[in-house]
Amino acid sequence: MLASILAPTLPATECPSGEFCGPSVEEFFPEPLLFIGTPFEMNRVLLIRMLVVVILILVFWVGTRNLKVVPGRAQVVFEVITGFVRNSIIISTLGEKNGRRFMPLLFTIFFLTLGLNLTGIIPGLQIASTGLIGMPIIMAVVAYVVFIYAGLKQHGLRYFKNQLILPGVPIVLTPFLALLEFLSTFILRPITLTLRLTMNMVAGHMLLVLCFLATHFFFFTVLAQGNALGLLGIGTFAFGIAFTLLELFVxxxxxxxxxxxTAIYIQFSVADEH
Structure with a gap:
């Protein structure tokens, strides 16, 4: 039973018999499985992404198709989660008018990111595809385009002046601070959005794989040879469970x-003052 749970976390590259092999970033680049040699080639990571999208569509379809005045347990859970995103993230940041305007985008970003992140702790999937930088880049670019669009829609070309020129700053310092604001607003925002998500998911995946690979090694290699050191697998398994709970939170x-x-950046763009 334990072997079947831990087996999917084994490295893609072959490990010499009797030796311990740690995790590798190569796990984020598995071999293609479908449509091999075509422009539509798909590997395990892409299939997991498609699975997450299908599950999210089904969850929202089932959750909204038969809403009742007196909700059942499933509807209560659904409304609590969606209500938290709506009220605590979107409306509280953007206000009612702009919150409704950008709600579809922000809902999509939240639940898609959450779904892709959670696949990293699901047995049989065990990889968060947000650990591949491509997906975070796409979402960061979407957020980048939207907050610039929101600013231009609200203020026209004056938006760039609002973002770059700080009121009340001595004219001698204005060019220097404008450069800093440009780097911060138009360069660093998408970069930090991308790297923050990617690095957290990569680090979490590596910790989990390290713990469960070590458990597999101690139980099924060391202990199987009659070496009592194999009991260390109990500790690595306990750490694996603890890191799984931590990864759920992360x-x-x-x-x-x-x-x-993303909501804050949009709010900065549509605000009347810097």
Whole structure:
């Protein structure tokens, strides 16, 4: 039973018999499985992404198709989660008018990020595809385009002046501070959105794989040879469970952070003052 749970976390590259092999970033680049040799080639990571999208569509379809005045347990859970995103992230940051305007985008960002993050702790999947930088880049670019669009829609070309020129700053310092504001607003924002999500997911995946690979090694290699050191697998397994719970928290936290930062950037763009 334990072997079947731990087996999917084994490295893609072959490990010499009787030796311990740690995790590798190569796990984020598995071999193609479908449509090999075509422009539509798909590997395990892409299939997991498609699975997450399908599950999210089903969850929202089932959750909204038969809403009742007196909700059942499933509807209560659904409304609590969606209500938290709506009220605590979107409306509280953007207000009612702009919150409704950008709600579809922010809902999509939150639940897609959450779903892709959570696959890193699901047995049989065990990889968060947000650990591949491509997906975070796409979402960061979308957020980047939207907050610039929101600013231009609200203020026209004056938006760039509002973002770059700080009121009340001595004219001698204005060019220097304008450069800093440009770097901060138009360069660093998408970069930090991307790297924060990617690095957290990569680090979490590596910790989990390290713990469960070590458990597999101690139980099924060391202990199987009659060496009592194999009992160390109990400790590595306990750490693996603890890090799984931590990764569950990090998955939700990173979805929250990415979404609320996007909402904050939009709010900065539409605000009347810097």
């Amino acid at each position: 998955a939700a936290l990173q979805a929250y952070v990415f979404t609320i930062l």
